[in-house]
């Protein structure tokens with residue numbers, strides 16, 4: 203375990219199993235409604251989860267990425283900045299947004315609004331983690347891997363000041379690292 207991790211919340215094996223389960227459910231749901239989703243990953247946090255999840259979706263999906271940022275250290279700055287927009291047209295597409303975590307919900311709410319403004323037919327969300335205690339916005343993910351307690355987590359895409367994204371598990375960051 204990394205020296206800055208207080209506790210492992212979700213192991214790499216649990217994430218692996220969850221991605222199989224979520225991929226199966228997403229395949230079934232989209233097959234049933236006859237839609238091919240455009241998977242949109244939010245950079246940078248969604249990268250490890252998206253790469254694991256997409257391998258378990260058995261349809262001819264397309265993928266794209268957006269880069270939006272809202273966090274400085276452990277603090278949500280309240281407004282989001284777009285650093286990279288979609289390369290594909292969102293018009294009339296069934297979009298499945300891929301997130302590492304839904305925390306306050308601000309990022310998700312803004313991105314959902316942007317995609318709706320671009321004419322997306324549907325915007326659903328799959329998130330590896332959900333931290334409902336911190337929610338300030340009325341927004342939910344349609345598919346959730348793990349619901350976690352209100353602690354700052356790192357690993358499997360999640361960072362603290364751009365560090366720890368490569369850890370193969372999700373862990374709680376030791377308070378002494380940021381206090």
Ligand SMILES: O=P(O)(O)OC[C@H]1O[C@H](OP(=O)(O)OP(=O)(O)O)[C@H](O)[C@@H]1O
Nearest residue numbers: 245246247271272273305306307308309
């Ligand atoms: O629900 P919220 O309170 O909006 O927080 C969740 C968002 O914040 C983090 O992204 P961040 O802006 O830190 O960018 P990153 O993915 O590059 O780390 C995380 O990856 C989510 O996208």
Ligand SMILES: [Mg+2]
Nearest residue numbers: 247273360361
């Ligand atoms: Mg971040």
